[in-house]
Amino acid sequence: MGDLTAGMTAADWCTAVLLPLGALFSLVGTIGVVRFPTLLGRMHAATKPDTVGLVLLLVGAAFQLPDIGSAAPLALVALFQLVTVPVLAQTLGRVAYSRGEVDPDHLVVDELADAIAAADDRELPPGRTP
Amino acid sequence: MSTSIAERSLHRRVIGRLPTILWLTAMWVILWGDPSPGTVIAGFGVACGCYAVAKLPHIPVPLRIRPLWLLRLIGYFGLDLLVSSAQVALLVLWRPTRTRGAIVAVPTRTGSDFLLAMMSGGLSLVTGSLVIELNREHGVVYLHGIPVDSAEDAAKLRTQVQRTEELFVRAFGTAADVAEFEAAQRALERRTAEAADGAPKEAP
Numbered sequence: 001m002g003d004l005t006a007g008m009t010a011a012d013w014c015t016a017v018l019l020p021l022g023a024l025f026s027l028v029g030t031i032g033v034v035r036f037p038t039l040l041g042r043m044h045a046a047t048k049p050d051t052v053g054l055v056l057l058l059v060g061a062a063f064q065l066p067d068i069g070s071a072a073p074l075a076l077v078a079l080f081q082l083v084t085v086p087v088l089a090q091t092l093g094r095v096a097y098s099r100g101e102v103d104p105d106h107l108v109v110d111e112l113a114d115a116i117a118a119a120d121d122r123e124l125p126p127g128r129t130p
Numbered sequence: 131m132s133t134s135i136a137e138r139s140l141h142r143r144v145i146g147r148l149p150t151i152l153w154l155t156a157m158w159v160i161l162w163g164d165p166s167p168g169t170v171i172a173g174f175g176v177a178c179g180c181y182a183v184a185k186l187p188h189i190p191v192p193l194r195i196r197p198l199w200l201l202r203l204i205g206y207f208g209l210d211l212l213v214s215s216a217q218v219a220l221l222v223l224w225r226p227t228r229t230r231g232a233i234v235a236v237p238t239r240t241g242s243d244f245l246l247a248m249m250s251g252g253l254s255l256v257t258g259s260l261v262i263e264l265n266r267e268h269g270v271v272y273l274h275g276i277p278v279d280s281a282e283d284a285a286k287l288r289t290q291v292q293r294t295e296e297l298f299v300r301a302f303g304t305a306a307d308v309a310e311f312e313a314a315q316r317a318l319e320r321r322t323a324e325a326a327d328g329a330p331k332e333a334p
């Protein structure tokens with residue numbers, strides 16, 4: 001242990017903590033995609049822990065870079081991850097919902113279904129039957 | 131007369147497109163990792179070329195940034211992201227098949243397209259939630275949250291969502307957006323109070 005950590009700087013320690021932690025979050029996110037029973041649950045697992053895992057990995061990697069200029073592209077990676085992941089999650093979530101790929105057994109309440117039912121009752125388009 | 135209008139519209143077109151061009155140039159420079167004049171000029175040229183080829187529209191972005199609220203938003207957002215992913219991670223490892231969620235409706239209090247877009251993007255990352263549907267007309271956002279096991283959990287999720295919305299509006303909204311938000315907030319509080327005072331009746 002002593003020999004191994006003798007030459008380590010503070011930056012090395014940060015990397016040594018952040019990289020495994022980030023990898024762990026990514027791993028758990030991937031396990032979640034397999035283990036959650038519903039599509040919406042899987043979307044949760046695919047978005048949140050994966051994003052945190054990637055950001056931790058990037059920060060850990062940034063500590064090993066010589067200057068801030070070479071770390072800047074990593075910030076871009078994180079930014080685009082944060083901007084694009086919700087779009088994907090929302091698109092999939094919405095498509096899944098409108099195709100009925102939602103298991104009511106795993107929902108405590110579904111206020112969207114209630115609202116759709118209420119809207120159907122209220123206004124039927126003229127010339128159409130339910 | 132006609133030349134002055136043409137000049138003014140040209141002026142406005144250039145000013146309106148400038149932020150995007152600057153951002154594209156900045157990205158180019160960051161990716162090359164070399165802020166020398168040659169790189170900047172090349173990046174500017176490529177950005178202008180992209181604009182011309184893709185015919186990107188000029189969208190006025192009515193946003194105002196308040197630094198203090200922005201810092202609060204980033205702090206809250208970062209913490210919330212960590213907490214909610216740790217929570218999801220825990221659920222993954224601890225009996226994921228028994229995890230139950232809920233789709234709740236949360237009334238939004240802002241009408242700005244940009245703020246709604248930013249907010250729903252943010253919400254999908256935090257507070258264990260996933261935006262499913264956004265009803266612009268009625269100002270309601272429907273989102274799926276886990277883990278929700280009771281009505282209290284659903285109420286807690288709703289409070290968190292409204293807190294996130296308030297931070298987004300206060301960090302990025304223009305004065306008009308904030309005023310609209312506060313008016314909607316008062317109306318909502320009044321309605322809630324009336325509902326609590328009156329006989330317990332079904333929501334319309």
